[in-house]
Amino acid sequence: MTVLSLIVFLPLLAAVALVAVPRLGDGAARWVWVAVAAVDLLLVAAVWLVYEPPGPGRLAFEERVPWIPGVDSSYHVGVDGLSLPLMAMTTVVFLACAVFALRDEDRPRTRAALFLFLQSVSLGLFAAADLILFFLFFDLSIVGMYFVIAGWGHGDRGRSAMKFFLYTFLGSLALLAGFIGLYVAAEPHTFDMVELARQTPLDGSPTAGGLVLAAILLGLAVKTPTVPFHTWLPPAHTDAPAVGSAVLAGVLLKMGTYGFVRIAMPMLPEAWRAWAWVVVVVGVVSVVYGALVALAQTDLKRMIAYTSVNHMGYVVLAVGAAGIVAEGSEQARSVAVTGAVTQMVSHGIVTAALFLMAGVVWDRAGTYNLGSFGGLAGTAPRLATLFAVGAFASLGLPGLSGFIAEFQIFAGSIAVAPVTAVALVGILITAALFLRALQRLFTGPTRGASRGFGDLRPAELWAVAPLLALSLLIGVLPRPLLGVVEPAAEVVVQLVGR
Amino acid sequence: MAMRPALLLPEIVLFLGALAALLGGSFLPRTRQWVTRVVAAAALVLAAAMAAVALAGPTAVAMEGSFTVDPTTGVARLVATLGALVVLALAADEIDGSPRESETYALLLLSTTGTLVLAGADDLLVVAVGFLLTSVPLYGLIGITGTAVAAEAAMKTYLLGALFGILLLAGVTLLYGVSGTTSYAGLADPLAAAPRAVVAAGVVGILGGLLFKAGGVPAHFWVPDAAQGAGGAVAAFLTTVPKIGAVLAAYRLVAALPDTLAWPLLVAVLAVASMTVGNLAAYTQTDPRRLLGWSTVSQVGYLLVPVTVAGRSDLALPSLLLYLAGYTVTNLAAFAVTTAFPRRRELSAYRGVGRRYPWLAAALVVALLGLVGTPPTAVFVGKLTTTAAAWDAGDAWLAVLVLLNTLASLFYYLRWIAPLYARPTAEHPEDGDPPAPWSRWTAVATANLSVLVGVAAGVLWAVATA
Numbered sequence: 001m002t003v004l005s006l007i008v009f010l011p012l013l014a015a016v017a018l019v020a021v022p023r024l025g026d027g028a029a030r031w032v033w034v035a036v037a038a039v040d041l042l043l044v045a046a047v048w049l050v051y052e053p054p055g056p057g058r059l060a061f062e063e064r065v066p067w068i069p070g071v072d073s074s075y076h077v078g079v080d081g082l083s084l085p086l087m088a089m090t091t092v093v094f095l096a097c098a099v100f101a102l103r104d105e106d107r108p109r110t111r112a113a114l115f116l117f118l119q120s121v122s123l124g125l126f127a128a129a130d131l132i133l134f135f136l137f138f139d140l141s142i143v144g145m146y147f148v149i150a151g152w153g154h155g156d157r158g159r160s161a162m163k164f165f166l167y168t169f170l171g172s173l174a175l176l177a178g179f180i181g182l183y184v185a186a187e188p189h190t191f192d193m194v195e196l197a198r199q200t201p202l203d204g205s206p207t208a209g210g211l212v213l214a215a216i217l218l219g220l221a222v223k224t225p226t227v228p229f230h231t232w233l234p235p236a237h238t239d240a241p242a243v244g245s246a247v248l249a250g251v252l253l254k255m256g257t258y259g260f261v262r263i264a265m266p267m268l269p270e271a272w273r274a275w276a277w278v279v280v281v282v283g284v285v286s287v288v289y290g291a292l293v294a295l296a297q298t299d300l301k302r303m304i305a306y307t308s309v310n311h312m313g314y315v316v317l318a319v320g321a322a323g324i325v326a327e328g329s330e331q332a333r334s335v336a337v338t339g340a341v342t343q344m345v346s347h348g349i350v351t352a353a354l355f356l357m358a359g360v361v362w363d364r365a366g367t368y369n370l371g372s373f374g375g376l377a378g379t380a381p382r383l384a385t386l387f388a389v390g391a392f393a394s395l396g397l398p399g400l401s402g403f404i405a406e407f408q409i410f411a412g413s414i415a416v417a418p419v420t421a422v423a424l425v426g427i428l429i430t431a432a433l434f435l436r437a438l439q440r441l442f443t444g445p446t447r448g449a450s451r452g453f454g455d456l457r458p459a460e461l462w463a464v465a466p467l468l469a470l471s472l473l474i475g476v477l478p479r480p481l482l483g484v485v486e487p488a489a490e491v492v493v494q495l496v497g498r
Numbered sequence: 499m500a501m502r503p504a505l506l507l508p509e510i511v512l513f514l515g516a517l518a519a520l521l522g523g524s525f526l527p528r529t530r531q532w533v534t535r536v537v538a539a540a541a542l543v544l545a546a547a548m549a550a551v552a553l554a555g556p557t558a559v560a561m562e563g564s565f566t567v568d569p570t571t572g573v574a575r576l577v578a579t580l581g582a583l584v585v586l587a588l589a590a591d592e593i594d595g596s597p598r599e600s601e602t603y604a605l606l607l608l609s610t611t612g613t614l615v616l617a618g619a620d621d622l623l624v625v626a627v628g629f630l631l632t633s634v635p636l637y638g639l640i641g642i643t644g645t646a647v648a649a650e651a652a653m654k655t656y657l658l659g660a661l662f663g664i665l666l667l668a669g670v671t672l673l674y675g676v677s678g679t680t681s682y683a684g685l686a687d688p689l690a691a692a693p694r695a696v697v698a699a700g701v702v703g704i705l706g707g708l709l710f711k712a713g714g715v716p717a718h719f720w721v722p723d724a725a726q727g728a729g730g731a732v733a734a735f736l737t738t739v740p741k742i743g744a745v746l747a748a749y750r751l752v753a754a755l756p757d758t759l760a761w762p763l764l765v766a767v768l769a770v771a772s773m774t775v776g777n778l779a780a781y782t783q784t785d786p787r788r789l790l791g792w793s794t795v796s797q798v799g800y801l802l803v804p805v806t807v808a809g810r811s812d813l814a815l816p817s818l819l820l821y822l823a824g825y826t827v828t829n830l831a832a833f834a835v836t837t838a839f840p841r842r843r844e845l846s847a848y849r850g851v852g853r854r855y856p857w858l859a860a861a862l863v864v865a866l867l868g869l870v871g872t873p874p875t876a877v878f879v880g881k882l883t884t885t886a887a888a889w890d891a892g893d894a895w896l897a898v899l900v901l902l903n904t905l906a907s908l909f910y911y912l913r914w915i916a917p918l919y920a921r922p923t924a925e926h927p928e929d930g931d932p933p934a935p936w937s938r939w940t941a942v943a944t945a946n947l948s949v950l951v952g953v954a955a956g957v958l959w960a961v962a963t964a
Binding site for chain 2: 019066067068069070071110132135136139140143147150151158162165166169170173174176177180181183184189
């Protein structure tokens with residue numbers, strides 16, 4: 001039992017304890033959730049402090065226990081520069097959600113247990129170094145989120161939850177098909193990620209490699225989501241509770257993008273290079289389409305949801321560009337991949353903050369309609385300030401984390417494939433839609449639902465403000481993060497270039 | 499070649515246990531019939547213990563080579579006896595003090611014995627015997643409650659069983675006619691030289707009989723009716739335990755066939771038909787037990803996948819055994835929830851169960867998501883390994899169809915999960931009828947077990963490949 005397993009399973013143990021000890025009061029359950037999330041964050045921070053880049057083809061804090069030796073699948077976990085930042089981001093987002101939920105009254109014990117379960121699942125996925133283990137956590141994240149939406153959502157939650165489950169489950173099965181394809185192609189057969197990345201079993205068989213990559217890409221594209229597989233996302237977000245949305249957009253979407261850099265690129269380099277342009281096009285379309293549709297929304301939460309499609313599009317664009325191999329382009333491609341990973345972290349914390357604030361709006365007014373508000377800055381100055389910071393972080397203002405990410409993505413991608421500059425339009429549109437939302441919500445005379453609107457309470461403030469502070473910190477001092485990500489990005493680029 | 503009846507001790511113990519339950523029941527008053535349940539349970543536990551001991555020993559053949567005691571038989575014995583034991587626990591709620599209590603236990607044990615005979619059969623005639631020993635008690639079990647629906651289900655099962663039983667016997671006759679032997683060991687060479695049409699007809703006939711027992715397409719029509727019409731414990735039994743013997747018998751049969759026939763394609767077609775038909779028919783069901791009945795039809799399809807690739811992938815047999823074990827425990831968990839609430843015969847009647855009985859609802863969720871194949875449950879590991887076996891043998895298309903059908907099945911399982919956590923309504927108040935105690939804890943235990951078997955799959959795999 002190393003520290004990594006402890007980080008992964010501590011929330012799960014706490015969840016089981018919460019379920020099994022019914023005498024625990026609601027208040028105690030809420031604080032247990034906060035305490036466990038805080039401990040987990042401290043553990044990840046400790047790992048971060050002693051972390052040393054493990055080098056190509058290796059993992060730090062590695063642990064391996066046989067699970068199904070017959071198919072060479074094991075409980076194999078470890079971290080490197082791709083997974084550690086995402087694990088850190090995950091623990092931060094979950095702690096913010098735990099703090100935010102300190103005031104919630106709706107079956108808090110069960111919900112705390114469910115979110116702790118989700119935290120274990122998310123951390124496990126980022127730590128997994130075995131395809132079946134990865135799939136296990138991938139699937140369980142869907143199950144957990146289904147119950148969050150169906151149990152604590154609002155509106156037409158049953159239907160949205162069902163759609164979410166069926167659609168993302170389709171993606172997970174496509175992923176599994178791809179995994180089995182990799183397993184069968186490997187010699188000796190194995191599900192171990194490190195071993196598969198070393199073997200690259202489908203190099204030299206373009207048809208089979210293309211089909212397996214297609215299955216894996218389909219699975220990841222549904223989860224990310226990219227256009228045209230994003231249609232499950234808006235209803236799921238609209239009807240999910242605030243903390244559910246924060247986790248869904250902040251953490252669960254990253255499982256898709258993480259799969260690109262962790263599985264698709266290192267294990268299927270030849271197929272990835274062959275289909276890189278398709279990935280780039282899908283990324284560009286997601287960026288532009290997501291931004292345009294977000295611009296058209298009148299519903300605050302749907303708007304934030306569609307900006308997720310746009311932001312994830314940047315990541316897809318970058319990893320696609322990383323597969324366009326030309327002489328002397330390693331530097332640019334690794335900048336793109338670094339940007340992609342940074343974007344995953346940045347989007348996680350910023351969008352979680354935005355969704356939590358959307359939850360505050362729903363809590364006070366019972367509506368997400370932008371037209372019902374006006375002049376909120378007068379009644380809720382703290383919310384207005386934080387929302388403005390969140391919006392600027394999301395649209396990529398320098399000095400905040402989004403800028404660091406998007407600058408690197410475009411610097412790397414445009415150097416490799418100048419045509420990707422088309423996606424810059426997405427930044428422009430995003431800026432426009434956030435400014436317009438700020439204007440409609442906060443400026444002007446106080447009217448409609450803004451009257452008597454209570455400002456942020458301490459729990460809400462302490463959930464949202466640290467997330468944005470972290471975004472600012474990354475924006476001003478990106479080195480600690482980039483120092484971890486860059487070596488891993490270089491490894492990924494090397495692997496794709498093989 | 500010798501008889502060596504000692505190798506068949508588990509089967510003999512079960513048979514004697516059935517007789518003891520039957521005789522004991524006729525001397526006990528109605529209120530003391532539970533004693534026969536204890537007798538039956540003791541017989542099952544003893545048989546399981548003997549099976550475990552035999553599993554540690556070497557592979558051997560009994561009855562002059564017509565019955566094999568190998569790890570496959572050993573796992574089947576363990577899974578079938580423990581499965582029947584779970585059914586007895588469910589019966590403790592449902593048929594305690596009912597007019598036909600001891601007879602039910604006797605028939606359950608006889609049918610389980612037949613399943614074990616099928617699982618180890620290495621001879622066509624033994625397959626025929628096992629088929630009859632499994633089926634005939636089932637007809638009685640299905641109709642034993644005496645209600646109109648039960649009588650109809652029993653009739654339907656009997657007619658189909660008679661038809662497919664005759665087909666099976668005709669198939670045995672044909673294969674014997676062209677090969678001069680019924681023993682698998684000597685079957686392959688003469689069959690390779692025999693007229694292919696005759697061999698094909700014989701194999702189709704035998705597979706038809708086994709498919710009836712397993713409840714697969716095209717011999718599946720009795721399954722949903724029996725699952726709905728029979729008592730809960732019996733329904734749990736008939737959708738679970740007989741499949742173990744039937745599928746393994748099919749595996750041993752096709753593994754003994756020569757390559758002159760395209761039997762893999764035939765089995766693959768039957769597998770796809772079963773999983774697809776079962777799924778599509780389950781969509782519109784509103785009675786939970788009937789839904790589970792159709793769901794088991796689709797599960798047979800998945801179970802036939804490793805049979806399709808028998809001998810072409812090293813993963814085939816261990817994955818089949820793993821799937822059988824996982825399926826048994828998971829399906830029993832789902833049925834245990836229905837016997838905990840015998841009066842809730844509509845999916846909508848499960849409204850609010852999750853708020854009032856969280857453990858029971860969680861057990862149902864684990865069981866249903868387990869049947870879908872959600873990790874880390876046992877059925878997931880089974881599905882994963884059978885799919886990998888199909889792909890490994892070059893049938894990637896079959897693997898893809900399994901995954902597509904898995905997706906399709908999620909929908910109707912979710913239709914049952916959704917009401918669990920819905921808010922209670924006036925029509926379905928939160929304090930509906932309370933769950934029956936035995937079934938309740940059996941459901942929780944088996945649901946836990948289904949996760950444990952998945953997590954400890956490596957151990958089981960080692961046993962199956964010993």
